[in-house]
Amino acid sequence: MPEPLGADRLLALYRKMLLIRRFEERCNALFLQGRIPSTLHLYIGQEASATGVCAALRQDDFVLGTHRPHGHALAKDVSPRIIMAELMAKATGCCRGKGGSMHVGDVRQGVFPAVAIVGAGCPIAAGVGLSARMRGTDQVAVAFHGEGAANEGDWHEALNMAAIWKLPVIYVCENNLYGASTHFDKVFRVAHVADRAVAYGMPGVTVDGNDVEAVRDAAITAVARARAGEGPTLLETLTYRQCGHSRSDACDYRPDDEETEWKSRDPLTVTGARLLAEPHSLPQSALDEAEASVATEIDDAIAFADASPAPSPDELERYVYWEGD
Amino acid sequence: MAVMGIAEALREGIREEMRRDPTVFCIGEDIGVPGGWGGAFTVTLGLSEEFGPERIIDTPISESGFAGIAVGAAMTGMRPIADVQYGDFLFCMMDQLVNQAAKMTYMAGGAVKVPLVMRAPVGSTRRGAQHAQTLEVFFTHVPGLKVVAPSTAYDAKGLLKAAVRDDNPVLMFEHKLLYGSKGNRAEKGAVSPIGEVPDEDYIVPIGKGAIRRPGKDVTIVGKLLTVYRALGAADQLAEQGIDAEVIDPRTLVPLDKELILESVRKTHRFVVVEEDNRTHGWGAEIAAMVAEEAFWYLDAPPVRVSAPDIPPPFAPGLEELYVPSIDRVVAAVKGLF
Numbered sequence: 123m124p125e126p127l128g129a130d131r132l133l134a135l136y137r138k139m140l141l142i143r144r145f146e147e148r149c150n151a152l153f154l155q156g157r158i159p160s161t162l163h164l165y166i167g168q169e170a171s172a173t174g175v176c177a178a179l180r181q182d183d184f185v186l187g188t189h190r191p192h193g194h195a196l197a198k199d200v201s202p203r204i205i206m207a208e209l210m211a212k213a214t215g216c217c218r219g220k221g222g223s224m225h226v227g228d229v230r231q232g233v234f235p236a237v238a239i240v241g242a243g244c245p246i247a248a249g250v251g252l253s254a255r256m257r258g259t260d261q262v263a264v265a266f267h268g269e270g271a272a273n274e275g276d277w278h279e280a281l282n283m284a285a286i287w288k289l290p291v292i293y294v295c296e297n298n299l300y301g302a303s304t305h306f307d308k309v310f311r312v313a314h315v316a317d318r319a320v321a322y323g324m325p326g327v328t329v330d331g332n333d334v335e336a337v338r339d340a341a342i343t344a345v346a347r348a349r350a351g352e353g354p355t356l357l358e359t360l361t362y363r364q365c366g367h368s369r370s371d372a373c374d375y376r377p378d379d380e381e382t383e384w385k386s387r388d389p390l391t392v393t394g395a396r397l398l399a400e401p402h403s404l405p406q407s408a409l410d411e412a413e414a415s416v417a418t419e420i421d422d423a424i425a426f427a428d429a430s431p432a433p434s435p436d437e438l439e440r441y442v443y444w445e446g447d
Numbered sequence: 448m449a450v451m452g453i454a455e456a457l458r459e460g461i462r463e464e465m466r467r468d469p470t471v472f473c474i475g476e477d478i479g480v481p482g483g484w485g486g487a488f489t490v491t492l493g494l495s496e497e498f499g500p501e502r503i504i505d506t507p508i509s510e511s512g513f514a515g516i517a518v519g520a521a522m523t524g525m526r527p528i529a530d531v532q533y534g535d536f537l538f539c540m541m542d543q544l545v546n547q548a549a550k551m552t553y554m555a556g557g558a559v560k561v562p563l564v565m566r567a568p569v570g571s572t573r574r575g576a577q578h579a580q581t582l583e584v585f586f587t588h589v590p591g592l593k594v595v596a597p598s599t600a601y602d603a604k605g606l607l608k609a610a611v612r613d614d615n616p617v618l619m620f621e622h623k624l625l626y627g628s629k630g631n632r633a634e635k636g637a638v639s640p641i642g643e644v645p646d647e648d649y650i651v652p653i654g655k656g657a658i659r660r661p662g663k664d665v666t667i668v669g670k671l672l673t674v675y676r677a678l679g680a681a682d683q684l685a686e687q688g689i690d691a692e693v694i695d696p697r698t699l700v701p702l703d704k705e706l707i708l709e710s711v712r713k714t715h716r717f718v719v720v721e722e723d724n725r726t727h728g729w730g731a732e733i734a735a736m737v738a739e740e741a742f743w744y745l746d747a748p749p750v751r752v753s754a755p756d757i758p759p760p761f762a763p764g765l766e767e768l769y770v771p772s773i774d775r776v777v778a779a780v781k782g783l784f
Contacts, residue, residue: 184523218556225554234522235554239546245512246547249519249527256472256501257524276542279512286507441557442590444614 124342127335129402135177135334136393137412139169142193143390144416145202146365148424149192149209153369158209160223165193167332167364170389171296172197174337175264175357178345184232184250184263186243189224191236194266200228202423212430219433220441240301241267241274244293248280251289251348262290262348269358270301272315278322281356285322288353292344295356296331298363303375316358324354331359332389335396364388448643452627456600456644457490457566460607461528463648465498468526471611472502474513475530479503487532488568488621489628514540514565518548518616521563526611533578534567534620537585548616549591563616564607570622570672570722571770572634576758579766581722583670584729586618587699593617593653594699598625598674600642602697605651613653620699622671638675656703658710662692665716665780668707668733670696673720673752673771680720680776689780699729707733708741715746716783720771725753747783752776 127135146164153162165172168190176185176197187194195205200216205226208215215221216228217235224238234250237243247265254261271277272295284291295315299306312318319326325347329340337359344355362384366373373381397404451459465471477483478491479500485492495503506513510531517527531537537544548561571579587594593615597603603621610617627639659674660681669677674695681691692710696703711717717737719730730751737749752771760766 216556217554217558220556221554227555229555229558234559235551237547239542242515242542242547245515245543246519246522248512249516249521250523251519252516253520253523253525256520257470263519276511276515279507279509280515282507283509283512283516441553441555443593444552444560444562445557 124339129397129404132335132393132402133397133404133408133412135173135338136390136397136409137416138173138197139334139389139393140412141202141416141419142169142173142196145196145420146192148420152210152424158223159211160209161368162223163190163368164365165190167384167388168296168298168361169193170334170337170393171294171331171359171361172266174334175292175294175341177338178341179262179264182232183261184234184247186234186247186250186263186265187227187236188243188266188268189236189238189240191224191226194236195226195228195233198231198233200226200231200233202419203426204228206423207427207430210427211432212427213433213437214426214430218437218441241271241276243267244271244277244280245283247291248284248289251284251291252287254290260290260349262292262345264292264294266294266296268301269295269297269306269310269315271295272318273309281322281324281354284354285324288351290348290351291354292341292348293354293356295358296361297358298361300363300367300376302367314358316356319356324356326356326358328358328360331361332387332392334389334393448645450641451600451644452639452641453597453600453603453621454488454490454626454628456604457607457621458492458494459644460604461491462494462497464608464611465494465502470524471526471528472504473528473530474504474506474517476506476508476532478530479505484632486530488623488626489632490530490566510536510539511543514543515547517563517565518543518551518561521561522551522559526562528564528566528611530566532568534569534582535577535580537567537582544586544592544616545589549589552615553591560614561616562614564610564619565616566619566621568621568623570624571759571766572623572636573761573763573766575761579759581754583620583699584723584732587729587732591616592700594620595653595697596620596670596699597697598622598671598695599640600644602651602657604644605649606653606697609650609653612650617653620671624672638672651697654698654701654703656694656696656698656706658692658706659695660691660693662690662714664690664714665718665783666692666694666707666710666714667718667720667776667780668694668696669720670699671722673722676771676773676776677720679773680780683773683777684780689784691780704736704740707737711737711741712744715744717745717749718752718776718779718783719749720752720776722754722770724756725751726756728753750779750783752779
């Protein structure tokens with residue numbers, strides 16, 4: 123088992139989750155104000171998944187996000203400034219305004235442009251893992267995906283090839299119970315997505331995806347296995363999308379008691395309470411300071427984006443093909 | 448200077464690139480199995496003996512999956528040469544090619560490159576509707592991809608090497624009747640051009656077409672097999688006093704437009720010959736380009752000689768009606784005078 127986290131490091135994960143939460147809330151407000159000209163798929167409620175997984179990664183490891191990628195990028199330390207600038211369609215955005223919400227990433231942090239076609243990032247991650255091995259590095263690749271992706275052909279093809287070639291990949295299935303509006307039970311006959319791992323000959327692990335420490339511990343085991351050349355892991359994080367699938371989704375298809383139950387296990391509440399309790403026993407002011415510093419960081423990101431120019435018309439046809447480093 | 452067919456030229460091109468650059472590798476189905484075929488048309492035959500299974504990677508039958516693997520490897524410093532047994536299977540990997548490979552550089556604002564080669568055999572060869580299509584136009588329509596289509600051994604090797612060295616996804620279409628595959632992988636009715644291929648390193652630049660036969664009376668543009676149909680027609684037309692110029696673009700994207708336009712300005716007549724289905728086809732695009740950019744030089748309407756709007760038929764007698772014949776090209780040209 124990985125070593126338990128001390129108060130300082132757990133607080134850092136709490137702050138990271140808080141950054142994602144408050145970033146997403148501000149995005150929603152900016153969207154409603156018309157300042158983000160996009161649809162948005164918010165990560166609210168799922169923060170522990172990306173944060174816990176990325177806590178097990180090195181800076182030079184790789185991440186492939188999904189159509190809901192802000193949390194993945196922030197968890198892997200992509201600057202909030204360039205994410206926000208991208209969302210606000212500015213030339214300083216992480217994709218120079220060519221990507222938008224569904225494609226944020228920054229290769230300098232090992233985060234590729236997010237792949238917004240469900241499941242399609244899974245074989246790409248296998249290729250990234252194959253490349254790492256061929257280049258003689260011990261880098262690993264993480265493919266974040268929702269449970270919906272596990273019903274795509276690409277997912278099955280990718281897990282099979284990753285397994286037969288023992289590729290250094292961690293397939294992180296963020297099971298938030300709903301593929302858009304479709305409940306898990308309507309589209310799976312197995313109890314857990316991770317049950318399918320046995321079909322490919324790899325470990326399948328299901329963890330409480332709202333518990334950042336549980337996610338981190340499982341990710342550390344999976345990453346160690348991948349780095350050691352022992353192959354991939356399917357890591358299922360059970361979590362809940364506390365917001366709608368995308369803009370203007372009121373979630374009328376979800377029962378109220380289900381939402382209430384999941385919100386009672388909110389990842390920030392869980393970790394916040396743990397930090398205040400034994401053995402960490404942090405004062406409430408520690409959490410308040412995290413709140414204040416996150417607010418400052420997001421204010422700065424929005425100010426940066428606001429001050430940035432839109433892409434100029436002569437940018438229209440650029441970067442269709444590679445233009446050099 | 449060695450003399451060889453296209454399959455062998457491609458094989459030597461791959462071999463030289465893999466020797467030159469350790470990041471180059473091959474991935475596909477049945478490409479390196481010891482005692483196997485070296486891919487459906489022998490292009491990779493024997494390469495696994497030199498480079499081993501780590502660099503000649505046999506995959507499960509998972510076209511979309513291994514295409515995605517090639518994309519991911521290309522995004523992180525490798526230069527994969529992937530292939531499908533039949534071009535028709537590209538449809539199984541359409542998302543990886545069109546949504547992922549072609550758009551990754553753009554979506555990243557230029558921060559990611561995808562130096563990927565995807566090779567695909569095309570053309571009607573008595574295999575019916577799902578193993579004989581001409582597919583180029585599906586991909587020439589996609590910004591972010593480059594598309595090459597060699598019709599000679601020299602071009603096949605030179606374009607393969609250029610494609611491997613290019614920092615963008617390049618689709619290479621190869622015609623099954625032009626490979627010159629030997630033994631029990633040989634094709635009935637093959638044209639199998641044998642040509643001289645230099646021993647020293649060379650590339651054929653992507654984006655440069657070739658004049659296969661100079662002429663002054665009519666411009667005929669063909670690709671892959673239809674280059675040879677155009678050349679056959681030009682021989683017959685010469686006997687009837689019509690001097691045809693035959694152009695092989697070699698690269699479909701980016702197209703060597705100026706080579707075609709310069710020819711049309713000289714000949715004042717234009718025919719494009721394609722094995723593609725006619726409607727919304729590749730020939731339609733070339734004809735539209737000529738009509739837009741050389742209209743005032745034309746003495747007759749630009750004309751297409753195409754396959755009809757049907758799937759490739761199986762019966763040999765029907766297939767002969769499907770693929771443009773020399774006679775159809777001759778008739779189309781004579782209709783312009």
